[in-house]
Amino acid sequence: MADVDDLLAANAAFYAAFEARDLDAMSEIWSHEDHVACTHPGWATLRGWGAVASSWFALFQGEAAMQFILTAVAAHVEGDVGWVTCDENLLAGSQAQTVAATNAFVRAGGTWRLVLHHGSAVVGA
């Protein structure tokens, strides 16, 4: 289960960087390859680290601080690829929203790096 534990730690680090609005930490967590992909809720899919990094920069500038409570966290490892699905229960000021998230990581040199994030608002949640 060490594989899954490490993967879950990488997933937790992603949300810690998101909460802290820490672009340097986000940059450490993501792979910087051209094939990385990020789909924010309601957005078209962004591809490549340049576009993905720009989106985090914009989100961190524009939005109120957010707190994430993760529920229904499920992780699976297949070779050097691992993915986590979870519910992001978001609190931002007086707003609450649940986002269903998929996060995929690739392990290189013993470190899991994020290669794909997909979030979508859960209607009625």
Place this chain on the structure above:
Amino acid sequence: MADVDDLLAANAAFYAAFEARDLDAMSEIWSHEDHVACTHPGWATLRGWGAVASSWFALFQGEAAMQFILTAVAAHVEGDVGWVTCDENLLAGSQAQTVAATNAFVRAGGTWRLVLHHGSAVVGA
């Protein structure tokens, strides 16, 4: 590129089964493991083949026939895991909608099987 070609063929077969509303074909395409996950637009994430299969059954009963035109298709293979991101340009009757999709597959015995589907409506598209 044979890996990617096979992966793209599996992705195309998924959309062919979706268009045809063919539950048997969908069952062939998906892995039947407990860890498979499916997030339809606006839905909470479903986990395990039983829950995922039930959702396709319900969608195939209830909805008008849909046509998919896929654009911005990008595929990546890492060992025996491959994933495809694409835009599903959906035509259903007089309705049109773009859904950003992530599809992840695991290769076993030379066959790519779907283990994760995540779709989210693109706002304003």
